[in-house]
Amino acid sequence: MTPATLTAPKQLKTTSTATTRPGGYAGNLLRVDLTRRTCRAEPWGPEMMRELLGGVGLGAMILYRETAAKGGKGNVSWDHPDNRLVLATGPLAGLPVWGTGGLTVCTIGAGTNGPTSTQANGFFGTNLKYCGYDAIMVQGQSKDWVYLYINDDVVELRDARSLVGLDTWETQGALYKETGLAGHQLSVYSIGPAGENLVRFAAIQGDYGHVASKNGCGAVMGKKRLKAVAIVKGTKSLRAADPRGVVQAAEEIAHDLRTDASARSLYEYGTLPGVVNLSKMGALPIKNYTTNLTSNVAGADMSVWEAPKLRENFDHRGHQCNACGMHHCHMSVIRHGDQKGKIVDEPEYEGWSGCGWAIGAADRDGVAWLNTQCDRACVDVNEWGWLCGWVMECQEKGYITKEQLGFELKWGDVKGSNRLLQMVSRREGFGNILAEGVKRAAEKLGGPAKECAIYIEKGATPRGHDHRSRWEEMLDTCTSSTATMETGNPVHPTEIGQPARINPFDGEQVAKYVAGLRGRRSFEDSLGICIFTSRTRLEYICRALSAATGWAFTVDDALRFGKRTAAINRATALRCGHTGAMEYPSTRYGSTPVDGPAKGQAIRAQWEKMLDTWYAEVGFDRKTGKPLPKTLKELGLEWLARDLWGKKA
Amino acid sequence: MSVLRLHPQKCTGCLRCELACSYMQTGEFQPAKSVIRVSPFEGHTSYAPYTCTQCAEGWCMTACPVGAITINAVGAKDVLDDKCVGCKLCTIACPYGTMFYDPGTRKAFKCNLCGGAPACAEACPTAAITYEDVATADWLGDFAVERTARVLAEAR
The missing domain is CATH 1.10.569.10 (Aldehyde Ferredoxin Oxidoreductase Protein, subunit A, domain 2)
Incomplete structure (x- = not known):
């Protein structure tokens, strides 16, 4: 799809809302109340889109606004009917940038009983956007098992009693049969027996092999008795402010992924090379x-x-x-x-x-x-x-x-x-x-x-590495508000002023690095794009977003947005009862390797110092865990500073 | 003449061709308006694109009562919007299911090879769709037989 071939579309159609709605957006949020059995579309405006983007940006705000308890001093627990399950896409979902079927799940999760941000891909985001919705917000609790069926303007809670007990692949097969559709014509994200039985680390699985896996989001779905979400590939159109620009940015990203040394093996073999490389x-x-x-x-x-x-x-x-x-x-x-x-x-x-x-x-x-x-x-x-x-x-x-x-x-x-x-x-x-x-x-x-057990004191567990020789991620996972990494691995770190490499076993350097990379992950997870296809220059992603929406979105905007989202999630986590005392690895997780390439590297000896440095660098209060008023004001979050610090702010 | 040659074994089902096609057809991203469609095989494990083969018989042209289907400069059968009355006879006549009808415009629409630079072929990341000067053929038959054998066996 070279730009030259796309300069002269056969006929240009614009919808009547084109002047008010930024490109890339479907324009509606779908609110589903399982207690009342209602589904309704809530239009959202350009200002809110610019502020929250989608994905975790939108989800974090919904959790903060809608899951408070005790007059804002507490939070509802993961199994409370008032807990929200946000299934959000983003402005790039459904557009021709690589890997844009994205789904971000935000909820108060069963693992940490705190906020969650976990991603999956496939065609969920695409199908949902073509049906006319940017996100689904599920609340309440159903009496009987139901599944949510979406086909353009037809949105129904359907009887799912016959699906109970089926695993996720069987569920998708059964829904294919029921609807007469197959393949990407119907995107299905569902829970299997683990979700139905409220296993604390149950995931939401979809489209044969894509999993939003973290923090027991599947248990939340199980508690709500929502067996599946099935979305027909809709018939509505997505407009881009500058479609040619979107295609150009997509080509730049694709070229980078194909040729850049740090992304090429991922392009050819996905994450398979990780086994030998990490060993x-x-x-x-x-x-x-x-x-x-x-x-x-x-x-x-x-x-x-x-x-x-x-x-x-x-x-x-x-x-x-x-x-x-x-x-x-x-x-x-x-x-x-x-x-x-x-x-x-x-x-x-x-x-x-x-x-x-x-x-x-x-x-x-x-x-x-x-x-x-x-x-x-x-x-x-x-x-x-x-x-x-x-x-x-x-x-x-x-x-x-x-x-x-x-x-x-x-x-x-x-x-x-x-x-x-x-x-x-x-x-x-x-x-x-x-x-x-x-x-x-x-x-x-x-x-x-x-x-002997590997976990984080918050109740989460790490991703699938030995973080005793990947200190960045152990620190990131333990300090994160979302039950898994919040900053993530460095991608072109020099682009945002960070060193190309650091000494991986120098706690001070590691802590500064993790803090310095902050923002990017939350931004990416708000776009409806895949973590792997966004392993490119942030500048290219911003270019794609700008072309899609018509905003001038810069790398600085992206980092600021990401830090703001992370601060909002932190505020919700504190309300959920998370404290600094929980930001520690378990005995085994934080132990010292007895053999292999990282033998003798002891992270626990440097942990306190690492936390001190990280807190100072991100501008959070070490004692209370709160983002400092100054930090929040710099991010334009004066309202959150008032919420967290009262009149002192 | 050059035609779209389909290599179904290379398709990964990413639907990038549908996005590119719908953009060329409508100026927006809307796969429902694409004239190339990716179908699943074996339920979900294999995918293949399908579009007009520009067949020599030209069933759509023959069937059209108002002469709205013509052959364009690159040899593709193309619908003339100002002549099409939306009777849908062409969609019935086409044995391949690659004539479409748009209830919005009340016109038939089909692959016109993008005037000689097909967007789907450009967009496909795995070269499962190529634009080549070869005789047109049934690109999917053998593949479909092989990939649905398992499903049919299970159904028996």
Whole structure:
């Protein structure tokens, strides 16, 4: 799609609202009240769009405004009917920038009982926008199981009792049959048994393999008895302020992703290269953080884990998200072993680690199968790795007995892991304790078992790496208000005045770096774009946004916007009862590697100093955790300063 | 003449072609107005684009009672908007399902090869759609047979 071919469209049509609504927006928010069983479209205006963009920007504000309790001093809990479940896209969703089917889920999550920002892709955002909505805001609680059906102006809460008990893939299949649609004609995001049974780390899964996985957002959906959201590919049009500019920016982003050294392997193989690359840095989590040597996993041969071999082990087909040219998401058919012939979603790096290395499994066919079992049950594959690996270690050491668990579970036992997964997602036997997530289960068992568990004191768990050699992300995850990384990995850090590289084991440098990168992640997660296709220069993304909307959006605007969003989420988190005392890794998570490339690097020794530096750099009060009035005023959040500090501000 | 050659095994179902096509057709992004459509196979694991093959028979042209379908400069069958009366006979006559009707404009519309620079081929990131000087053919038949065999077997 070179710009030259797009200069002369056959006929130009403009809608009557074109002069008031910024391009890229559908123009309506869809409010769904499950208690009252009502669905209504709420138009939103250009000022609000400019201020909140979409995604987490919009979601953070809705949570702050609508989930307060006790006159603003407290917050509703995750299982309260007044909790909101915001399923938001953004201004770039549905446009021809790569990977723009994006969905951001914002809610008070079951993991931390605090704010959430978790993303997935596929075609949710695209289909929703073409139906005429930029986001769905779900509130209340249904008496019976329902699913939300959206087809342009037809929005209905439909009986989902026949879907209860089905896993997420079965649910999508059943809804295909019910509607007579298939493929991207119908985007379905649903919960499986884990969500129905309020497992604390239940995810929302959609479009075969895309997962909004963090902070138990699937449990929130389960509590509301909302089994699925099914969106027909709508027939409405999206206008861009400068369509040619959008296409040009998309081409620039695509070119950068194809050719830039830092993005090229991602372009060719998605996140598959992560396994071998991270193992060389000591950041591949192996057997519940007990080792960093791949040779300690039975049957591990790293040569077959190189990305091309990993992909070619399966009969694979591209399965891209909206308008995406990355060779990232794939569907695979298993060629060998007892699951031969099964169709699975090609695991992301996180799947290979959570269903593989973290539990000591190196059988690629088995790991790929287990990964899809997690998606089908709708559990967060990261937390699954930490939970299952923990149970395996505890059983090896005698902290959890065979009688307690009901069977013997050894390192690398993929089938046993699936058995445990089914127990947890249905809360059967010991699975009922484990369904509370790593932190709560570990605290329940206490003693030496607790010492082995990987979690953050807030109740969340890390993504699928060994952060003992990735200190930025451990600090980011622990200080985050959204139960997972809030700043994220550096992408072209020099573009925003940060050093190209730092000493990864110098706490001071790490803390400054994490603080310095702040803002970008929240901005990206507000656009309806994929985290991987936005691994390009921020300038290009701003250019795409400006062309879509007609605003002049700069890199400075983007960072400021992101910091503002993060500050609002922080205010909600404080209202939820989060404190500085929770910003610590568990004993094992913050331990020192005993072998491998990062052997002896002790993050705990520098942790307090890192927190001090981070707080000073981001302008938050170390004692109360609040953003300082000065910080908030600089971000144009005078109203939030008054809320948090009263007249003192 | 050059035609759109479809390589279904390369399609990843990203629908970028639909976006590009709808932009060329309407000036807005609206896949519902695209004249190239991506269909799923095996339920959801395989995808393939399909559009007018510019077939030699020209069923749409033959069927049109008012002579509104003509052959344009690059050899594509094209609808003349000022002649089309919106009777939809062409959509019935086309054996490939690649004639469309727009209830908004009350006109038929179809692939006109973008006047010689098809936007879908330009937009496709995997070269599953190419614009080539070859004889037109049924690009999807064998693929469809292979990829639906599993689904049909399960249905039996």
